[in-house]
Amino acid sequence: MQYFLVLSLLIKMMNQAMKNAKKRFRSENLWEIRLKGTRTSAFLTEILSNSGHFFILKSLSDLILAGWFKFITDPTEYLLIVAMCVQSWYLSNSKYHRFWGNLMFVGIYTVVDLPIDGLDFFQNPTHFVFWLFSLMIATLQGLRFHWAKGIDYWLIPLESLVRALMVVAFYVVIGIKSHYLIADTEFILSFVGSATHWFLTWSMVFIGLLLGLQSLQLVKQRKQLQETAQLLGNMAEWGMGSHVVETALNNxxxxxxxxxxxxxxxxxxxxxxxxxxxxxxxxxxxxxxxxxxxxxxxxxxxxxxxxxxxxxxxxxxxxxxxxxxxxxxxxxxxxxxxxxxxxxxxxxxxxxxxxxxxxxxxxxxxxxxxxxxxxxxxxxxxxxxxxxxxxxxxxxxxxxxxxxxxxxxxxxxxxxxxxxxxxxxxx
Incomplete structure (x- = not known):
């Protein structure tokens, strides 16, 4: 009953947020919308580039460990979808804080699942990995967008590396839980001594770094294009007027x-x-x-x-x-x-x-x-x-x-x- 009440409340919040966003969309300047995108496009981008990663890895690990039947009948799995959407909608507003926003997904899941699992919640390695990487991503994005904006060149590749290592972490959790192992010194030595594990880990490290460097290049190019487009837009409005610019874009x-x-x-x-x-x-x-x-x-x-x-x-x-x-x-x-x-x-x-x-x-x-x-x-x-x-x-x-x-x-x-x-x- 508690789960359904929370789920109903979250859905109402999402609907109200969508209505408010539509009102803001109608009042925004068309040129700014074309240049920076709509709130809806920012929402989808957030899912694909950030929040959706946690959802996919957490859901896949639960599916593999629990099986199809238990997975589709567990109401907390559906809560993951709602929690992901709430976090994505919050983070799609550039004015909101990235650190606290990145903790909404895991926070909502914990608040609802903790009364169900009790103290066993903290003994689940999946939950430990979920929280650990949520905090790491939240910290990196907090530094990048709010606290240390001048070191983007380092933070973007590092964030991509952390996302790649999150795959390795969930892989280890699945190995531990599926074979009923204990994450002690013997397990760690066994893991690092395996050639396949070494290959997976280092492959993800290098792929994460390469993707991070590519993301850094794309971010720099996008920033340059936006600055150029903004300058050209300003010059067009000075010469032609905002009415002409908006008409040219829209009709x-x-x-x-x-x-x-x-x-x-x-x-x-x-x-x-x-x-x-x-x-x-x-x-x-x-x-x-x-x-x-x-x-x-x-x-x-x-x-x-x-x-x-x-x-x-x-x-x-x-x-x-x-x-x-x-x-x-x-x-x-x-x-x-x-x-x-x-x-x-x-x-x-x-x-x-x-x-x-x-x-x-x-x-x-x-x-x-x-x-x-x-x-x-x-x-x-x-x-x-x-x-x-x-x-x-x-x-x-x-x-x-x-x-x-x-x-x-x-x-x-x-x-x-x-x-x-x-x-x-x-x-």
Missing amino acids: PEGLAFQKCDRTIVFMDIRGFTSWCEKTSPETVATVLNEYYRCVEPAAAKFQPLKITFTGDEIMAIYATPRQGVAAAKSMSKAALEILELYGVGAGCGVHCGSVIEGLFGSEDVRTYTVIGDVVNTAKRLEGATPGGAITISDAVYQGMSQNLTVELCEPIVAKGKTAALIAWRLI
Whole structure:
């Protein structure tokens, strides 16, 4: 009864962990998922590379010693599967501690099996080997991931060697229990005096070292690839925007030319050219960079599809007017805090409507952007806006009139437009 209660509790914990992981998966950045893998892939990797080793050797030794019937009817054998999954799921989170995580498998098994076997539990050499190698692997991984990260070159081959010797240890346990032997001096001398035992032991030592050196090489290569991919990903996001990068990874067809509704926000510093004439280039560069550094986060809070810097002009593309207007307010506030110190200000214009969106350019140079009359109109609205103010088009106003405090502007006669633009100024 105790076993089934513990098993039921562990299964519930696993189900809850799976649900939480799915929620986190949906909220994670797609680029990070592609680069580092999902929690599920980390779980499978943990089973194949670590926790599954203990499960296989412990189960095989029990099967050989007990026989098929006793093996499949022993409930503690099924507990091994649950304990392995719990440990693997815990260790699949890189934030958790590897030392304590590697003791969960053997710890859960001990807590449940100890009341069943009583004091005989400690006299079983299989349990001794199980605990010994669990502690050794836990210590090595604790050093590698937490306590002594600078000596990976030594710890990875050493860990592989320990795993290989674990096979020898279970082999010895099976020999002792199947022949009812006692692990005394006479047994040790007999074991080391056998040519087959020497061959098995040294074969496993060298195979373990070779596999460890191979693992070390793979770890180094993977780290280099991840660093390179992260750098390229950052450069892609800087140039194209996170929306384009995620679309390219998830749905490349989505980058083809398409007609869609977008909200365009333009912001430009008023009197920037004349101010530059009276200011040193070093000061201009410093102020402009500070301007970008403050305004970009303000725009990024509202999930832009892309932000573009051109001289003193900022263009941001949003999916909805609500995002665009909120971003314009935030951008204007951030710009005011920087620019008023130098006696200049930035005007902002917002317009929405149908645009053509996609990757524009040649075979060698391309960029994601939007084109159309909506873009031109947004630029004209921005050009007619004084520093520190925000002008929105009538299309934006009609879509959000219940949520805005505005005043009607004088009709704006814009270059290239046959009719004056109806516009509103945010108050």
